[in-house]
Amino acid sequence: MLQSGQERQFREALISSSDDEARSIIWKAKEDLKLTRLEIIERYVVPALDSIGADWHEGELALSQVYVSGRICETIINELLPEKRVDPGSRPGIGLVVLNDHHALGKRIVSSVLKAGGYSLIDYGIMSAGQLFQRIREDNPALVMVSVLMLSSALEVKNAISNLADCNCSTKIAVGGAPFRLDRQLWLEVGADAVGFSAADSLKIAEQYLGGVE
Amino acid sequence: MPAVKMSSLERVLATLGHNEPDRVPLFLLLTTHGAKELKLSIKDYFAKGETVAEGQLLLQEKYGHDCLYSFFYAPVEVEAWGGEVLYFDQGPPNAGAPFITGTSMLNSLTAPDIEHTPCLAKVLEATRLMKKSIGDKSPIIGVVMSPFSLPVMQLGFEAYLEMILHNRAQFDQLMEVNISFSVAWANAQLSAGATAICYFDPLSSPTIIPRELYLQTGFPVAVEALSRINGPTATHLASGRALPIVDDLAQTGTAVVGVSAEEDLAVLKEACRNKLSLLGNLNGIEMIRWNENDAFTAVRKAIRQAAPGGGFILSDNHGEMPYQVPDQVLQAICTAVRQYGQYPIQDGDF
Ligand code: B12
16 A cells, blocks of 8 residues: 555656656655665555556556556666565575567566565576476476466466476466456466466565565 | 348448447457368468468358458568568467667668568458458458557567657657558558458557557557558557547547457447447457357347447457367357347347
8 A cells, every 4th residue: 555645756756757756755765764775665666566557457557657667666776775585595586487478578577576676586588388397397496477478378377387286396386467467267277376467466476475575 | 220131241331330230240350260260270371361361261151250351460560571470389470579679770671562572462362362252242351550559569569668758759760661561551451352451559558558648659640540541440459448548549530449358348338439339349368268158148248238329340359369269159159149139239138
């Protein structure tokens, strides 16, 4: 939930693509309120991206605004001194992949949002179900976020997941992208552990499977 | 009340004139299903104009719907510029990596010569063959990507968004080339026998850009492009939302808008009544797991919401039904239209 005042102004700055204003709100919060990077993420970035994502999903905002907001937040958070979110031990945290499709915008936005939320990622680029399965076996990440645009790619997720189940792999698979938004049951059909209807949902999923702030 | 059964073309023309035809027209916008019909791989099916024409004619014979669809796949328009097309066994071809890799390439960008570009010539050949066989009985729907939406495949989505947001001069330069290409491509299809052109413009949808940005970009591009296309046009937002811009769309000169399952068809109908006809809005993605009952329920609901008064063509919400949609579902949609779509629409059944 967005609190009043500055938090709300931050959201407005993001949706109107005002990088400078968004940055000055954050730096003011840092100086005046002595907030840490993680506090800034929790108080400003996550709620703003979350509400922007939800409004896009409801048809109130446009994808270009979601994209720009993610990118601005990613840049600002990068400028602040890094502190890490909870590390899931020696295991790599989140892998991010586009399955089959040559459409990387969904992954790009999810990546911005997760980085703005303080997570570090392994970017697997574009892979087939077979390649993804191999990589997961090698890296054993806690969570893999899969983005697709084509329905045939969404249906391929099922193969990757059944292969993982066959080898008792504990990596959780979260899915997202247009086909999963347009058919809200599709994620269950392909056997995913979680679904996101907007990029900001990736933060909730990461929180659920990796835990939150230290 | 229309006494005699109309041909598909008469039915469609009546509804586009915002009159009630004999029954609700149905566009099953099938592409890759033609490959199934001819037992060919998707790649082989699209390799020749003849196979696509044959596939379309067979599909119409089988389902008895009200159009032929000369659309191959969107990336035919990047193939034409030298870009790569990727084929899949179970879905439509996709564009490969963007072929405009640096903005300096914009200066030397020239649109392909349509008649001498083999992939486009195939589409024209398919259109001619369909026209020869169907004459004036059924409309043939041709497709162009809008000059405004095409750059996602030319440049990549992210680079294009950056250009729209931050480099209007380059954007204008690209639009100039794309508009002449789209217009020439649409007009070539009309000359080959297409009855109307479906102008695919999802980038203009409020799902992708805010209305204010649309009014500065996709809107003027559509006004110019559509005014130069020598035939009727339908604008399809490919399942992006339409409601906030329906009045603007009406001003671009388009006759029809393809609408999303994410929006309420009854509300859209009110907003578009006597201004724009609606094309839609069955959910093509959900359709792959529908049973016959689901198809009947969805068709009945759409007809009740949008058919009274005409100005409505029943179709899917994207402008293409996925390869995975089974025959039984398509058959059920056709039966349901015949059952519930006779004019005057009987409200009592609902
Ligand atoms: C704009 C658009 C086009 C444009 C540009 C497409 C492109 N990106 O290349 C054009 C006109 C070129 C086009 C063409 C085609 N399209 Co199109 N298009 C769309 C539309 C309207 C938006 C797609 C888009 O790029 N959105 C931007 C991305 C970033 O959005 P997104 O995937 O939803 O991602 C958001 C969230 O879902 C989330 N997210 C994404 N991934 C993940 C992952 C995780 C883990 C999480 C948590 C969240 C998350 O974050 C993002 C931001 O919030 C959709 C319909 C729709 N309503 O969405 C159809 C759609 C994608 N198209 C579709 C198809 C089929 C095609 C074509 C193959 C048609 C054809 N036969 O040629 C071509 C292929 C084009 C190509 N590039 O090769 C289908 C795909 C499904 C299917 N039926 O297989 C769709 C879904 C339409 C439909 N309803 O069926 N299209």
